[in-house]
Amino acid sequence: MADLMAESQFQTLRNRFKKDAEFLLRGVSDDDNGEKSSEDKEVKPLPRINxxxxxxxxxxxxxxxxxxxxxxxxxxxxxxxxxxxxxxxxxxxxxxxxxxxxxxxxxxxxxxxxxxxxxxxxxxxxxxxxxxxxxxxxxxxxxxxxxxxxxxxxxxxxxxxxxxxxx
Known part of the structure; x- marks a missing residue:
């Protein structure tokens, strides 16, 4: 029974790391929910003529x-x-x-x-x-x-x- 419980906890932990890895690969963390920070919104490309x-x-x-x-x-x-x-x-x-x-x-x-x-x-x-x-x-x-x-x-x-x- 303890072996089954450890395997279940291992599976939960594995799924959690897999989810975090997907967020990292996409560049989004768990608490962002797809929103950009205020710094990212304000950054504008440099003008071509300078x-x-x-x-x-x-x-x-x-x-x-x-x-x-x-x-x-x-x-x-x-x-x-x-x-x-x-x-x-x-x-x-x-x-x-x-x-x-x-x-x-x-x-x-x-x-x-x-x-x-x-x-x-x-x-x-x-x-x-x-x-x-x-x-x-x-x-x-x-x-x-x-x-x-x-x-x-x-x-x-x-x-x-x-x-x-x-x-």
């Missing part, structure tokens, strides 16, 4: 204009063309992988958490982009010397902020 986004876009546009960026890239003979071409190819691969993730996996297939489904995509894309930035720094170093990483970083941030405002 001061630091505008700063980076204006800084990138200003550098592009005052350095005559595209003309220098097309005409200047001191650019190491082999490294520049490697950088262009790596940047194209990086952008292709990013577009694959955003356009195809997220929008077309509806996979919101593509980094969980395809865990290698984000590190590969990041590594390819870092290799591209290193190639561009090596290629453009003869033109702008010590300012090359700063110029390229500003250009990158400006494009990134512009894309984030559009998307």
């Amino acid at each position: 001061r630091h986004s505008i700063f980076w876009i204006i800084a990138a546009a200003g550098l592009t204009y005052y350095l005559d960026f595209f003309t220098v890239i097309m005409v200047d003979e001191s650019i190491k063309s082999w490294w520049f071409n490697v950088g262009v190819v790596l940047l194209a691969v990086s952008l292709g992988l990013a577009l694959y993730c955003i356009l195809y996996l997220d929008w077309f297939c509806g996979i919101q958490q593509y980094d969980e489904e395809y865990p290698a995509l984000a590190p590969i894309t990041t590594a390819v982009f870092i290799a591209a930035s290193c190639s561009f720094n090596i290629a453009l170093w003869p033109v702008w010397s010590i300012f090359t990483p700063i110029i390229l970083f500003t250009q990158f941030m400006g494009v990134l902020m512009l894309i984030s405002m559009l998307g």
Whole structure:
């Protein structure tokens, strides 16, 4: 009889832990009853247009204009063309992988958490982009010397902020 009683108590305890586990997996505790806290209700997403986004876009546009960026890239003979071409190819691969993730996996297939489904995509894309930035720094170093990483970083941030405002 005591064995049956212990088994019944064990079953009750097991059911209780199972119920608590389901609530934890759903992110709801026993006393919430599906209601959000006042903090959760008040949290709003950050606006797309903000001061630091505008700063980076204006800084990138200003550098592009005052350095005559595209003309220098097309005409200047001191650019190491082999490294520049490697950088262009790596940047194209990086952008292709990013577009694959955003356009195809997220929008077309509806996979919101593509980094969980395809865990290698984000590190590969990041590594390819870092290799591209290193190639561009090596290629453009003869033109702008010590300012090359700063110029390229500003250009990158400006494009990134512009894309984030559009998307």
